[in-house]
Amino acid sequence: MNQYSEIYRKELLDNIMPFWTKHSMDKQNGGYFTCLDRFGNVFDTDKFMWLQGRGVWTYATLYDKLEAKKEWLEIAIHGAEFMKKHGRDAEGNWYFSLNREGKPLVQPYNIFSDCFATMGFGALYTATQKEEYGAIAKATFENILKRRTNTKGQYSKIYPGTRDLRNFSLPMILSNLSIEIEHLLDKNLVEELINDVINEVMNVFYQEEHGIIFENVNQDGSFSDSFEGRLLNPGHTIEAMWFMMDLGVRLSKPELINKALEIALNALDYGWDKEHGGIFYFLDFKGYPPQQLEWDQKLWWVHVEALVCMAKAWTLTGNEKAKVWFEKLHDYTWTHFKDKEYGEWFGYLNRQGEVLLNLKGGKWKGCFHVPRALFQVYKTLESKKSLELV
Amino acid sequence: MNQYSEIYRKELLDNIMPFWTKHSMDKQNGGYFTCLDRFGNVFDTDKFMWLQGRGVWTYATLYDKLEAKKEWLEIAIHGAEFMKKHGRDAEGNWYFSLNREGKPLVQPYNIFSDCFATMGFGALYTATQKEEYGAIAKATFENILKRRTNTKGQYSKIYPGTRDLRNFSLPMILSNLSIEIEHLLDKNLVEELINDVINEVMNVFYQEEHGIIFENVNQDGSFSDSFEGRLLNPGHTIEAMWFMMDLGVRLSKPELINKALEIALNALDYGWDKEHGGIFYFLDFKGYPPQQLEWDQKLWWVHVEALVCMAKAWTLTGNEKAKVWFEKLHDYTWTHFKDKEYGEWFGYLNRQGEVLLNLKGGKWKGCFHVPRALFQVYKTLESKKSLELV
Numbered sequence: 212m213n214q215y216s217e218i219y220r221k222e223l224l225d226n227i228m229p230f231w232t233k234h235s236m237d238k239q240n241g242g243y244f245t246c247l248d249r250f251g252n253v254f255d256t257d258k259f260m261w262l263q264g265r266g267v268w269t270y271a272t273l274y275d276k277l278e279a280k281k282e283w284l285e286i287a288i289h290g291a292e293f294m295k296k297h298g299r300d301a302e303g304n305w306y307f308s309l310n311r312e313g314k315p316l317v318q319p320y321n322i323f324s325d326c327f328a329t330m331g332f333g334a335l336y337t338a339t340q341k342e343e344y345g346a347i348a349k350a351t352f353e354n355i356l357k358r359r360t361n362t363k364g365q366y367s368k369i370y371p372g373t374r375d376l377r378n379f380s381l382p383m384i385l386s387n388l389s390i391e392i393e394h395l396l397d398k399n400l401v402e403e404l405i406n407d408v409i410n411e412v413m414n415v416f417y418q419e420e421h422g423i424i425f426e427n428v429n430q431d432g433s434f435s436d437s438f439e440g441r442l443l444n445p446g447h448t449i450e451a452m453w454f455m456m457d458l459g460v461r462l463s464k465p466e467l468i469n470k471a472l473e474i475a476l477n478a479l480d481y482g483w484d485k486e487h488g489g490i491f492y493f494l495d496f497k498g499y500p501p502q503q504l505e506w507d508q509k510l511w512w513v514h515v516e517a518l519v520c521m522a523k524a525w526t527l528t529g530n531e532k533a534k535v536w537f538e539k540l541h542d543y544t545w546t547h548f549k550d551k552e553y554g555e556w557f558g559y560l561n562r563q564g565e566v567l568l569n570l571k572g573g574k575w576k577g578c579f580h581v582p583r584a585l586f587q588v589y590k591t592l593e594s595k596k597s598l599e600l601v
Numbered sequence: 602m603n604q605y606s607e608i609y610r611k612e613l614l615d616n617i618m619p620f621w622t623k624h625s626m627d628k629q630n631g632g633y634f635t636c637l638d639r640f641g642n643v644f645d646t647d648k649f650m651w652l653q654g655r656g657v658w659t660y661a662t663l664y665d666k667l668e669a670k671k672e673w674l675e676i677a678i679h680g681a682e683f684m685k686k687h688g689r690d691a692e693g694n695w696y697f698s699l700n701r702e703g704k705p706l707v708q709p710y711n712i713f714s715d716c717f718a719t720m721g722f723g724a725l726y727t728a729t730q731k732e733e734y735g736a737i738a739k740a741t742f743e744n745i746l747k748r749r750t751n752t753k754g755q756y757s758k759i760y761p762g763t764r765d766l767r768n769f770s771l772p773m774i775l776s777n778l779s780i781e782i783e784h785l786l787d788k789n790l791v792e793e794l795i796n797d798v799i800n801e802v803m804n805v806f807y808q809e810e811h812g813i814i815f816e817n818v819n820q821d822g823s824f825s826d827s828f829e830g831r832l833l834n835p836g837h838t839i840e841a842m843w844f845m846m847d848l849g850v851r852l853s854k855p856e857l858i859n860k861a862l863e864i865a866l867n868a869l870d871y872g873w874d875k876e877h878g879g880i881f882y883f884l885d886f887k888g889y890p891p892q893q894l895e896w897d898q899k900l901w902w903v904h905v906e907a908l909v910c911m912a913k914a915w916t917l918t919g920n921e922k923a924k925v926w927f928e929k930l931h932d933y934t935w936t937h938f939k940d941k942e943y944g945e946w947f948g949y950l951n952r953q954g955e956v957l958l959n960l961k962g963g964k965w966k967g968c969f970h971v972p973r974a975l976f977q978v979y980k981t982l983e984s985k986k987s988l989e990l991v
Contacts, residue, residue, distance in 0.1 A: 248889070248890070254887075254889045254890070255827065255828060255889065257827065257828070306760070307758070310763055310764065314760075314762075314763040315760035315763055316759070316760055316763050316764055317758050317759065317760060318758045318759070318760050320758045365755050365756075366755075366756060366758055368697065368707050368708045368710045368756055369706070369707065369708070370696070370704075370705035370706055370707060370708050372704075373700055373704040373705055373706050374700065374706055437645065437647065438645060438647070438964070497644075499636075499638070499644045499645065500638070500644070500958040500959055500960040500963060501958075502963070502964055504894070504895035504898060504949060504957070504958075505894035505895055507951075507957065508894060559894060561897075561951070561952065562951070567894070567897065568890040568891075568894075569890055570890040573890060573892070574828070574892055
């Protein structure tokens with residue numbers, strides 16, 4: 212496994228980061244372009260707050276944890292200043308998207324804009340020690356906790372009382388965010404939050420009798436036999452399991468790490484396409500047709516997050532299955548997602564593994580999953596010092 | 602072309618309608634099941650108002666215009682009574698979906714629920730002459746006109762003022778609905794409405810310099826170089842063009858029919874997948890990657906509506922290209938969408954033409970596009986009396 216460490220570091224430094232540094236800076240209006248075609252040309256100038264925040268996080272984190280390149284810090288600040296100036300409404304909620312100039316396009320209906328803003332400003336605070344950035348991260352995080360039980364507010368289309376489901380995404384993201392911004396929060400709040408999200412992920416959304424994590428469950432945690440309740444997202448599960456492994460290290464709980472590995476291995480088993488290879492995007496628990504027409508597609512983030520999960524699992528537990536899966540995932544991912552001719556990786560493949568969208572970045576793909584995963588795999592395999600990983 | 606008439610009538614009467622009659626009735630709670638697997642088994646019991654209203658329309662219309670089968674009328678009433686009892690909020694807006702028992706699941710954010718309720722109750726009024734059904738259709742239609750400029754109300758996520766686009770879907774549906782419920786409306790209102798929607802479809806969304814109908818345009822009708830503005834939906838265009846042909850017949854305007862044919866032929870040309878056959882679901886006007894991951898899939902409604910359009914065009918104009926396209930579409934559609942072993946047709950194919958979802962009905966596919974198209978093609982080819990078609 213040692214050979215992979217250098218491959219991942221090199222890809223990050225020589226291919227991925229130079230691509231974004233070269234193509235995604237909007238020097239005229241600030242912020243980042245993320246809609247980049249195969250060659251890096253900007254094909255759309257809208258600015259999606261998920262990806263602005265994630266871009267800030269990536270540049271600030273790599274500056275802080277990999278190499279103190281002045282350019283990386285400048286780019287992180289460049290994105291954060293644009294966000295700071297244009298990104299929030301009067302109540303401090305983050306818009307979903309802005310136009311090139313920074314005027315709001317889509318309202319703050321999506322709390323993950325706030326999550327990734329917190330992540331970005333939190334990392335930038337670490338890199339710069341500038342109070343203002345820390346304060347933005349902290350205020351946004353407090354707002355997330357306030358909106359936590361009704362994240363969509365007026366934009367929610369759910370009629371209350373008939374089928375009130377709990378959704379996996381926020382606890383999942385919070386289980387990563389709680390560690391990411393630990394340095395900004397009160398110690399007791401962090402402890403409480405960590406216990407809370409671990410409980411939600413491992414005892415509410417994970418259902419022992421099925422060995423599966425559901426995307427949506429009833430308020431009492433029971434299975435909902437509906438489209439939403441039957442929905443499985445193996446990529447989500449596997450990504451969440453490396454967040455759990457990080458928490459297992461943080462709390463020195465090997466049993467949490469082992470359980471997370473077991474759940475991730477099961478998700479890989481049921482999520483893997485035995486005919487064409489790769490991990491399905493969505494499945495229905497009962498094998499019924501899912502509502503998502505893109506269910507059988509192969510998405511970059513699913514595969515790179517699975518690589519991180521298996522790298523961590525192997526390093527932390529030495530489990531041979533994790534190694535076998537890492538190598539299988541490595542082969543599929545590098546063969547199908549990496550563009551052999553031009554920079555960065557493809558994001559969307561059809562079931563057969565052919566390129567579905569000829570882009571390197573878009574509304575949902577920015578400077579985040581690929582660089583974070585390459586960095587995580589590199590660091591994980593290099594260090595092999597399990598308790599010092601996080 | 603004459604041979605097709607009988608094939609379409611037979612498929613409608615011997616395969617499609619018996620499938621829905623046998624499998625979609627919820628005798629316990631009323632209304633229709635639409636989530637039916639390949640064999641007709643119910644795999645989900647949620648009730649989507651689009652499909653409830655469309656089901657009522659199909660049964661009532663076939664009863665009125667094809668054959669006065671008592672069973673068809675009973676099924677139409679069965680659906681309408683469920684809708685009447687459970688379908689609306691206190692202001693008369695139609696919910697998007699209900700659970701099996703009729704409790705609201707999703708709020709009335711989607712005005713097309715109201716459009717298809719109007720269509721269903723309007724047709725049922727024609728079939729029964731029962732005032733109550735006519736009154737529901739009329740009240741709903743008045744409510745649609747009231748909500749017309751802000752259809753989503755509080756559920757709209759668009760930040761007003763930055764990029765206020767006009768969307769093609771409502772004028773498109775109104776151009777069909779205005780004829781469907783003409784018998785319920787004031788004559789002047791109908792005239793005004795028809796002129797208005799023809800103008801919107803043919804002069805605002807259709808842009809002569811490109812020969813293309815856009816899904817979204819700026820308020821002043823100009824092209825918006827954004828994901829939404831670049832979006833093309835050839836199926837939408839082609840379906841709207843047979844609505845225009847109907848209006849051309851209704852108004853005795855052959856120039857409208859000819860123009861609609863020209864636009865439809867162009868949409869078929871750019872929308873046809875030259876590699877695998879079939880019509881793409883979405884395309885980007887500039888050839889950029891669309892946001893819709895399902896862009897390259899082949900959907901049943903696109904293909905059956907194109908058959909209707911070409912059947913009408915050929916019958917009304919005698920244009921040889923319409924005949925050639927009809928036969929090409931017929932071959933693709935009957936080869937790929939019709940299930941040779943079990944009842945009804947598949948709805949969703951991948952780009953290669955393989956079955957993507959093993960269902961006959963779901964959240965969006967019910968007893969509507971296939972039976973309506975079979976009926977329209979049959980009637981159109983049979984009558985060949987162009988001015989008596991509508």
